[in-house]
Amino acid sequence: MKRNSLVSGLVLLLILMVVGYMAYYIYVAFSSPLKTAEAVLYTAEEIVSVKGYFFRDEIPVPMGKSPIQKLLVSNGEKVHKGQVLSVSYDSEEEMKVARQLEQTEQLISLLKEAVDERDSLDISQVDRNITDHLVNLVYGVEQSKSVDINHEANKLKSYVFKRGIAFSNSGSEQASAELSKLSAEKRRLSAMAGNGAASVKSPQSGYFSATADGFEGVLTIEKSESLTLSEFNNLESLRRTDIARSSYGRLGTGFEWRFATSVPYVYAKMLTEGGRATVRFTGDYIGEVRVTVKRIDPPENGTCLVVFSGTTNVSELVGLRYQSADIVLSKYEGIRIPKQALRINEEGKTGVYCLVALQAKFVETEQIYELDHHYIVRYDPNDTEGLRPGEEIIVSSKNLYDGKIVQ
Numbered sequence: 001m002k003r004n005s006l007v008s009g010l011v012l013l014l015i016l017m018v019v020g021y022m023a024y025y026i027y028v029a030f031s032s033p034l035k036t037a038e039a040v041l042y043t044a045e046e047i048v049s050v051k052g053y054f055f056r057d058e059i060p061v062p063m064g065k066s067p068i069q070k071l072l073v074s075n076g077e078k079v080h081k082g083q084v085l086s087v088s089y090d091s092e093e094e095m096k097v098a099r100q101l102e103q104t105e106q107l108i109s110l111l112k113e114a115v116d117e118r119d120s121l122d123i124s125q126v127d128r129n130i131t132d133h134l135v136n137l138v139y140g141v142e143q144s145k146s147v148d149i150n151h152e153a154n155k156l157k158s159y160v161f162k163r164g165i166a167f168s169n170s171g172s173e174q175a176s177a178e179l180s181k182l183s184a185e186k187r188r189l190s191a192m193a194g195n196g197a198a199s200v201k202s203p204q205s206g207y208f209s210a211t212a213d214g215f216e217g218v219l220t221i222e223k224s225e226s227l228t229l230s231e232f233n234n235l236e237s238l239r240r241t242d243i244a245r246s247s248y249g250r251l252g253t254g255f256e257w258r259f260a261t262s263v264p265y266v267y268a269k270m271l272t273e274g275g276r277a278t279v280r281f282t283g284d285y286i287g288e289v290r291v292t293v294k295r296i297d298p299p300e301n302g303t304c305l306v307v308f309s310g311t312t313n314v315s316e317l318v319g320l321r322y323q324s325a326d327i328v329l330s331k332y333e334g335i336r337i338p339k340q341a342l343r344i345n346e347e348g349k350t351g352v353y354c355l356v357a358l359q360a361k362f363v364e365t366e367q368i369y370e371l372d373h374h375y376i377v378r379y380d381p382n383d384t385e386g387l388r389p390g391e392e393i394i395v396s397s398k399n400l401y402d403g404k405i406v407q
Contacts, residue, residue: 029071032405035396036355041389042336044369045377046270047280047326052249052261053215053235053318054320055224055307057254060216060247061208064088064200068095069248071210076315084199101186109173109181110157206251207241209319214244219321224258229297229305232260252318258294259308263327268296268304278328279308285320289313332369334376335387341395342367342375345402352387353394353402360394360404363387 063069068089073079089095134156202208218238259279263271271277273296280288295307310317341352342365351364364375365387380386385397387393397406 002098018301028369034355034394036392037338037341037395039120039335039337039354039387039389039391039393041379042374042376044332044371046331048263048267048329049282049325049326050261050263051322052259053219053232053322054317055219055221055227055258055260056252056256056318057221057250058206058216058250058318060243061085061202061251062200062250063246064198068092069200070098072094073208073209075208075319077208078253078315079202079206081202081204083202085202085208085350086200088107088198088200092230096394100140102111103188105180107157107305108137108179108186111182119142128188130156202251204251204253206253207315207318208249208251210249211319212244212247212250213321214240214242215321216240216250217395221256221258224260224294224307226253227305227307228299229262229303232262232305252314252320255311255314257310257314257317259291259310259323259325261306261308261325261327262303263306265299265302265304267327267329268299268306269294271306271327277308279310280326280328281323282319282326283324284319285316285323287316289317296315332376334368334379335389336364336371336374336376337387338394338395340376343400353397355392355406356385357405358405360397360400360402360406362402363391 034041069086070089071086071087073083079085087098089098137156142274203276215235215238218240219235271293273293275293277291277293278288279291289310289312291308291310293306294309295305297305337352342350343353343362344350345362349362349364350367351362353362355361363386365375367375368378369376377387379389381388394400394406400406
């Protein structure tokens with residue numbers, strides 16, 4: 001009887017222990033749930049958004065004898081002295097005839113080339129060339145990429161002509177007949193065209209832009225040296241409307257450009273005169289450019305005139321004048337951690353606890369930047385003891401210490 005009572009007591013005790021153990025872990029789970037976050041590489045920037053003007057050495061390109069112009073160069077293209085930039089016509093009809101004449105001359109040239117090369121063609125190579133130029137043409141049109149559409153179209157026509165002549169027994173005869181028709185069309189168009197077209201040549205070497213705004217010869221590199229904040233705020237009053245009306249483009253004659261803007265002093269003091277900076281343009285041109293901080297003037301009513309100098313991206317920027325931009329004042333690169341994960345261990349060191357094989361492991365960290373809900377801590381890929389991307393950081397759990405089993 002005593003033995004049965006003892007056994008019953010032991011069983012009851014065991015049941016109570018199991019129930020108590022489960023109750024404890026249920027309590028822990030609900031009162032202090034384990035929450036983790038992944039350590040990730042992160043870059044934070046401090047920026048200030050501004051608007052400003054480009055200054056450069058440039059000259060206006062005159063309109064020519066008529067406002068009806070056919071441009072022969074692209075925006076941003078580097079041109080040499082004496083290069084023909086455009087031709088002007090007395091009427092739209094005259095320009096239409098000139099365009100038809102040019103297309104006819106191109107077809108004659110392509111057809112002659114196809115006839116001359118008929119006996120030496122590699123058909124498989126011709127097929128590959130047709131495919132390549134067709135892909136380039138479609139890609140350039142759909143994606144608005146800087147592909148020479150006319151060049152790709154003409155090359156495609158050339159290879160199609162070559163393939164057609166090579167695969168036809170009467171290809172040469174058909175080509176000769178087509179050449180005769182095209183030559184007659186050329187004579188007809190030449191008679192209609194007359195000598196009406198007048199060319200406009202580049203007065204010197206530089207970068208061309210088909211934009212004239214009246215600031216040519218006004219907002220120069222020299223002017224940016226003496227510019228004041230007051231003048232900057234009233235630059236529109238310097239615009240030469242007569243230049244804008246009589247010009248259809250401009251020519252940037254130097255490699256250097258300046259970008260002048262007004263910056264609140266609280267941000268301007270984060271820049272260093274003579275130092276380097278990053279300007280991220282966000283208007284008509286979207287791109288990031290490394291520049292030199294040429295000038296930082298003393299503040300006036302809490303605002304400074306700042307002038308940046310650049311020598312890159314000249315062709316992309318030559319057509320711009322008034323532009324919005326973000327100035328990158330500082331950049332912080334490291335590992336992002338939740339603020340609530342940061343702890344002080346028993347040795348008084350600041351860091352985080354990482355979950356490693358169900359155990360808490362303390363990793364010391366150094367804060368370099370504060371976000372709204374996170375810190376960025378320093379990351380050294382050569383530090384084998386430091387925090388690394390991908391580690392599981394314990395965000396919430398009570399009474400953590402190094403080596404504690406957590407689940």
